[in-house]
Amino acid sequence: MKNIIEIKNLHKIYAKGTHAIKGINLDVKEGEFCILLGLSGSGKSTLLRCLNRLIEPTSGEIYIDGEDVIGAKGQKLRYIRRKIGMIFQQFNLIQNLSSITNVLTGKLGYSTLIHSLTFPQHKEDMKTALDNLSRVGLKEFADKKTRNLSGGQQQRVAIARALMQNPKIILADEPVASLDPATADSVMQYLGELNKSDNMTVICSLHFLSLARKYGSRVIALKDGKIVFDGTPKEIDEKRFKEIYGEDAEEVEIR
């Protein structure tokens, strides 16, 4: 399998002086389901956002599907971004637009301005958007404003939006942290399915080891901006867990 993501000696120092990422080297193979573990503030979100340059890295190199991300500008960067679907803890949908419009925004990277303003006139786009909504089981919610949907439904709309990009990679920044355990598992199931049947590479930050064991093929743990563990989920025992989360941490089961 080829490496779809290559990160070399990545650093991020924020303007206020916080050194969030301290020299990370990481290769991710196509089709992997990577779980990012680590305390809040360990650099998980920063790392994910450096991959599509929502945050500008300070130094280092990133290659996505062989393309240089750091050097990319303008249209080149936008072409790289559309290969990478992103899912957020707070869903980040546009609350007073309908689900279908939110899903259609996933197509923006492929569309000209005029085209994107006339999405409803383009049958093939509408059809793809509806297909993606049905894929996450929300076809009948197409015309509902996303503000009226539950948290789990919103996250599924967000997944449909990411699918619209036809991505090779999905970055998920604590996608289930605002959801109840049952909903969390169903959202993770959708991500798992994309990984298995569409061969999308997933990098997903989480706090629950049980979910990591169930869905992850690889676990990477961050602490203070450095990788402190890189292996399979099975290899994380209690000792490793305490190394990652600190001496006082206890594993919490969620099913």
Add this chain to the structure above:
Amino acid sequence: MKKDNKLKLNLQAILTDLLIWIYILGCVSFLVNHWFEKIIQTNFVVIFGVAAGFISFILGLSIGRKIFLPTIKTEGKWYKTFWGWSVFLLLLITFIVGWNLVEVDLYKLFAKFQNAGGIMKGIFNPNMDIFMQCLAALAETIYLALLATAFAIPLAFFLSFFAARNLMPQTFLGNTVYIIVRTIATIFRSIEAIVWAIIFSVWVGIGPFAGMLALMIHSIASLTKLYSEQIENINPGPVEAIKATGANTIQTWIFAVVPQIISPFLAFTIYRWDINVRMATIVGFVGGGGIGLLLLQQQQMLRWQNVGIIIWMIAIVVWIMDMVSAKVRGKLQEM
């Protein structure tokens, strides 16, 4: 760096003290002149002010020290401290000077009410004969306010994106654009609509068109500020998400920013129209046409009954506008 900072703070403190004491002595010299008709030379004021400022800065806990060098311990109640007494003196002398400058005269206020009798009689016996004339002038005012608002919306909408901190990139170009748009909006807003009306009444001649232009300029500046503040308050999450899809900047603005601001924008705009109707009356006084101009003419001819009907009609229109705009804004907030 730290040393520079300390020096800077000390300088700011001493400058504050100097200005305060020059001001206090200036006030004293005004009062001496006002009450005893003795003139104190300006250079005396400055020299003694500077001296007093220096002395207070060196000797005690002066106001400047209190503001800029807070590391110095303050002990006890304010009336036991030097800065406390200085502030008290400052406020007291400002009040006394203000009283004299404004020529406050309670006797005139209470004993000369009958002078206003004519107006009061006029207001309560409005002349209904000029009702239709008033209505025409009022229509002029309302429509000129409406047009001023309507013309201001697209320009302010466009400008507000460039005056929003969170949308402008942190680059030299981004910062420059942001600062220029903000500064121009602030300057144009700080010039009152009445001043614009004077300028335009000379430019295009007295009449509603001049009033419309004046209100439009002022509205553009105000709405740009209000709109851009609204943009700065949006939830940044959707912006991030839309950017991540590979959308370009304009697509990001249209899909992630605009849906979040459209209803507050509408609310502000209706509020602005409401303000503009009220301002249109004032603007009319200086050549902006409409009901304001009519009011000025009738007032100068001392036709208090005509003034009466105009005042009532303005009041009713403002009241209706107020209610309607509050209702609409309430509805928009629910959306």
